[in-house]
Amino acid sequence: MSDSVLSGASRASETANNQKTGILKGNKVVSATLGVAIVLTILGIGLWVFQLWGGMLNTNMRNLSSWGLYIILFMLFVGLSAGGLIISSIPKVTGLGDFGGINKIAIWTSITCTLLAVGFVVVDLGSPWKVWELFAYANFSSPLMWDIIALSLYLIISIIYLWATLRYEKGKLSNTGMRALSAIALVAACAVHTVTAWIFGLQISHEFWYTALLGPWFISSALLSGLALVLIVVFALSKLGYVQIKRENILKMTKLLGVFTAIDLYFFACDLLTSGFVGGESAAVVTMLTQGPLALFFWFEIAVGVAAMFIAFVPKFRRNGAIVFASCVSILAILCKRIQLLIGGFQIPNIDYWSTTTGPHSVEYLGVPGGSLSSLIYAPSLLELGVAFGVVALGVAILIIGLHLLPLKPLKK
Template sequence: MTTSNAPAKGGKALNIAIIVAAVLTVAGIALWAVQLTGGMVQTGMRNLDSWGLYITMFMFFVGLSAGGLIISSIPRAFGLEGIGGISKVAVWTSICATVVAIGFVVVDMGQPFRVWELFVYSNLSSPLMWDIIVLMTYLILSCVYLWATLRAEAGKVSQLALRVISVIALVCAVMVHTVTAWIFGLQASHELWHTALLGPWFVSSALVCGTALVIVVVIALRKVGYLELDQRHLVKLAKMLGAFCMVDLYFFGCDLLTAGFPGGTGAEVVEMLVFGPLAPFFWTEIVGTALAAAICFVPAARKNGMLVIASVLAIVAILCKRVQLLVGGFQIPNVDMPFAMTQYTVTNWQAGSMAAAYEGMVYWPTMLEVGVVVGIIALGALLLLVGIKKLPLKPAEK
């Protein structure tokens, strides 16, 4: 339609970034091979804390994938004014985050070569199965939505069709976060996870970090001259971020009060979060989210630099929430009577006793896990950068 819609060639910096991301991706895959051949004993995970950094990052990236899609589909679905044509970049960010999230499930599996079984022996009563179905649908829909947006700009797809797709994509996005929450929230065995609020809360957290990611990406792309965006659109995004932060804090408050008020075992969970080994994550989350909201709400503070700080705070806060939720779920064992432990029992088995193993955080990742995580995030970055370089994601001229 216009020259601005042509693929960006990108400068030298973009090429270097792509190469760095590619190298890190390959290194991550090599480390994953090390994990598969030498065994997952090289991770920090053990029988009593059987999920770790990978599932934490899975939750986190499913959340990050929300922002782009929801932000670009809400205005279209409701026929409101869009946010300055950033929707294509935003959806592409979503797609990359979804790929990363799926990557984290794959590296967490002990038998990744049996992944085909998911489609042949699908047990439809498993929330994990639901999530795999919804996540796949979400990925495909995001791609369809991006494609439809491009075709609509070229006049090949009607605005009505695009609007219908955006409504379906929006519903699917909400489902993805809810079903991901259900992987945890439907487990009665972990008191921290077992709350009906977990679904809506995952949606709100996804909106917090998703919106924050879009703000960071958009400010960065504007800075390097990739796109132009009126400041009022950024202010709109910032106000949304502030509102989402408040909703997330409100949900957290409701949940803590409901768990702690009766005083029973729920109060132990609250105590563990507020004063226990996970307190640093808890307080970073609370303070980070509150500060991000404050920056977003005070007009004088809504400068670009400050907005980036607010977004980073929000993203870090939600990452802390994921850590706290995952490790916290394992931090209080249902059966805590002492027994003879082995090297596979719990991360800190060498501490000697159950009580000692649970004194600090029950789980902590190894360098191998950190390396694999860096590799998978690099894969997402690689996709994002190649997309920016090769795909026509620039805003179309009105």
Template structure:
């Protein structure tokens, strides 16, 4: 009997359950979805971005929303991986390599959505050939590329350190640089929006810390979902106390993020302020479903994270999913809402392609003007996420991401 107990507790016993036919089927399905998305993107290239529902008044849509969302997922995963090592704290049971790999996958997808949104891949070359280094857009492209390279170097350094070929001092230095870059990439992404004075909902100094706090929420939630699923599948061993610590940390990040949101809403919505239209649009207007899903979902997630009786693995996964959905809703209402209430009246030309119903006159044309993605946009987004799933599963199968004794 003691031999059976030792076998059940050995690191190799649960690992044998992972993989096999189920993993191969997952890889094949993800590859098919990615190829289908690629075909839809080719269709978009052939017909142009007019096939989407983006127009002059809503020049950014689902693609840039996903870009913001995935940068947050990526930065959050790398931050919770690098912070313990950077400050010499106790980690979370060897999840570092898995967290960094999920971060790399999310970063690749974020860059993919930028390419898709440009309309043609050759415009990526034009972005560098005719770049304006005074533009926050260019800052973000540079920082995002640097961030991806640093994430790969950080994963490589972690693997080499486990093999005894990279010192702890060097690994700690890399983790500090990666941590700074992770915070910077989200701050620069926020400045793309926050520095645009023509959009009421975006022009706030609070946007950068708000983006970082959101990244910590969804990044931590994503890592929790992944590691609980991998532990369930037998890929890795992880003490329950580590999941409890991450769940409590997720709850704290959610409260901080809601606090920032509340501060911003109070500032713009205070009687006599200029942002009462924003409050109306979010709470009872066309973006109200996104607003209330975020607020209620994040509140429920925080309750699960802080109440011990509710902190079961199943409910922690549910809470993590609610937190991720809540942050996506925040990204959606931020991007779409920013186009609805301009600071400058009639800032762009009015044509039949800029309004929902141009035959109804000026008032009817702009009434209820809210962007909603086309089916083509949804298909391309699904294909990009198929690519991300393919990268994640292939990495779990072929890369040495399982925790070893030194990684704890």
């Protein structure tokens, strides 16, 4: 006990330093990025209003592919958020030391990503002004409802966690309290991403989605993409001179990146084997991914995963540039995985004979008939890309403003 009081006192002595990064002060690159982000956000909002006003016919989503880019990015950002928080809370929970004071930045990145995930659900809704109904008429058997509850709780817990971390550094929170809260945050992060997986994994209607593996697999993807994002942010901030992270910590994280890549690919292999081994209709999923219209995304994910593992596990490849490269492509690989999962779910129809719906029946509303492996059932329209850029730009703006205003600078040891 006296030990924790002592460390509390030593922590308190550091609060004299200004913990704000003050990232916007005198840095033209960051200020310009913020400016561009705000302009893109405003443009994005404009496009979103156009989507609501002019109709979602301006997106490329149709009855046979009723979700698209927005839900792909929703999955990606929930993953980035959960992953980031898991990475920053595990060292604290296990007491194995931390990654060198980047916790606060990681938590802030997480919060930003959660906000983006919520943003992507909102732009996907046909009638966003009816969101209040979610509270008034909540149907608790819906995995979507579970996810809304989980995301809200998770957002609140993340904010409390950030606040507690700041209190802890000022010596105003006990070590035990901090560890307990870290554990809660860790559980919440795992929960939120598992529930997100259940939106898809509980749907018996889609061959590719309906698997118990989806929850754990989402967690492994979250860990990979979240860690990669934390690495990128850390490198960017140290390049700008706002944080100094020990090489040792970077190496720890890089090795973890390799491990998470391996786990993620291992789950993918398990899933594909289970689908392909039975043959018949299940094997269609494997054919679709390896040779069909999604093959590009599939093989990119595999190739990048192998490259990232080389960079992580072979000491001479672990140069800063290579690590940043591995982090960036890891996030892209997870994006590719989300694309495969979402589009792949819609690509294989349960009731074939869709080509019969040419003629008097509308193709305009149905979308490109699937069934054949020759063409993608969905690709985003320019409007969707524009709105998505707007949402991401909003995230960049929130991230920069938070880094500037909040005391997120790592403590000097």
